[in-house]
Amino acid sequence: MNPTHVSELLDRAAASVTPAETDPASRLVRLGRRSVQRRRRAFGTAGSVAVAAAVAAVVALPQVSAPPKGSETAGATVSLGGLSVAVPEGWRTSEVTTLDPCTAEPHTVYLAAQWDPRATRPTSVPPGAAPFRCKSDGQAWMAVVQQGVAAAVSPNRLVVKDGQLIQVDQPNQYAIPSVWTYRAFNDEIQATTAFISGDEKGREQLLKHVTWPAGPAAPASGGLVLPDRITNATTEAPPTNGMVVATDAKTLNQIRTSLAALRDPVPAGEECTLQKPGAVGINLGEVTVMLGDATCPQAISTGGGRVRIAAGLGKELLDLIVASDRAATERATKD
Numbered sequence: 661m662n663p664t665h666v667s668e669l670l671d672r673a674a675a676s677v678t679p680a681e682t683d684p685a686s687r688l689v690r691l692g693r694r695s696v697q698r699r700r701r702a703f704g705t706a707g708s709v710a711v712a713a714a715v716a717a718v719v720a721l722p723q724v725s726a727p728p729k730g731s732e733t734a735g736a737t738v739s740l741g742g743l744s745v746a747v748p749e750g751w752r753t754s755e756v757t758t759l760d761p762c763t764a765e766p767h768t769v770y771l772a773a774q775w776d777p778r779a780t781r782p783t784s785v786p787p788g789a790a791p792f793r794c795k796s797d798g799q800a801w802m803a804v805v806q807q808g809v810a811a812a813v814s815p816n817r818l819v820v821k822d823g824q825l826i827q828v829d830q831p832n833q834y835a836i837p838s839v840w841t842y843r844a845f846n847d848e849i850q851a852t853t854a855f856i857s858g859d860e861k862g863r864e865q866l867l868k869h870v871t872w873p874a875g876p877a878a879p880a881s882g883g884l885v886l887p888d889r890i891t892n893a894t895t896e897a898p899p900t901n902g903m904v905v906a907t908d909a910k911t912l913n914q915i916r917t918s919l920a921a922l923r924d925p926v927p928a929g930e931e932c933t934l935q936k937p938g939a940v941g942i943n944l945g946e947v948t949v950m951l952g953d954a955t956c957p958q959a960i961s962t963g964g965g966r967v968r969i970a971a972g973l974g975k976e977l978l979d980l981i982v983a984s985d986r987a988a989t990e991r992a993t994k995d
Contacts (some may be wrong), residue, residue: 740771741806741852744871759803761831761839761855762794770803775855777831794836800858802866808853809841811948814896814941818845818934818950818960821867824875825960831855844872846962847948876964882925885963887946890916894943895981906984915942915977919949922959924968931966932956940974942981951977 736747747753751767759772809831817828827845830837840863843853854870856863879885893906893915906912938953947963951974959973960966 738769738771738804740804742873743804743852743854745769745802745804745854746869746871748866748869759805759855761803761836761857762796764796764799764801764803764857766796766799766801768801770801770805770855772803772805774807775803775805775853792835796857797836798838798857798859800862800866802857802869803855804870805853805855807850808843810850811843811845811847812941813894813943813948814901814936814939814950815845816936818939820931821870822872822874823928824872825962825966826872842867842870844875845948845950845960846875847946876962878925878965881923882965882967883923884919884949884959884961884965884967885947886916886919886949886961887944890944892945893977893981895941895978897978897982897985898937904982904985905988906981907988908984911980911984914980915944918973918977919959922967922969926958926966926968932958934958934960938974940978942977 736753738745738747738753747769748767751769753769753771754765755771757773759770759775761775764770809829812827812829815827815829819826819828821842825845826842829841831839831841836857838859839855839857841853841855843851854867856866856870858866876885890912891907893912895904896902897904906915932952932955934950934952934956938955939950941948941950947961949959949961951959951969952971953974954971957969957971958966959969
């Protein structure tokens, strides 16, 4: 199971309880079963573990460095989960257990233990129906949520902030398109996340108020941090973005050899934005590697390291994984 599917499972769990997945072990799924049917059963088992953990866990409002609830803050800095926010002039802060993005008040910085993904539903609108929009859509507000959004194999966009690689996504482009989420691009299932609402220019300005701890250092070799041994490689295949997985030794060796050969580090200040469509994310178990296309010919590892690459390398590795997955499917149908 890739992290995107974990996100979907946690959302479904949230429909009846408050989500509070805290165990990264729930994300570990043994891919590479001999048949597609066996792989799907393995994914289902792992998903059940993730949902059970979300149902069973209890979230308490974390300790935060902030003024009292609902207080006016002139030039204050508040922090939660390693993230710090310089409160904009004239704004207020509010500590809440659960953030409801649909009812967020303008010019407010929220500090929350978790957020309610149900508030932004439906994620699609039936034909002919009036579009549902949250009343807070378009308003300027911010939140730091400790139990934030889930990690993605291929996020919509990756940017660098404070030496940290940040995954940028929209939680719901239908109900509240003005809200974007910003979290560290790492293997933590639900990392502390900044929610920022406003138009594009306003979000860019508000993002400057958020400070992240530094990300993992690049290896001394100048390459990418990779697992010593790869047992599976998972990615999303367009156009449906369905999950595909490679488990055969030949394909995995090709992938690791190609990535290990990348030794041209990107100097600080020369980073570009990796984004869809075009960028390819590959989960290798211990780390995820994101490879850009011609618009940003660079690759990064969640373990550390950012290097220049040939523009077509991401597509080349994606094709290898798709071919491996297809071959495994064909073998399974013959069993």
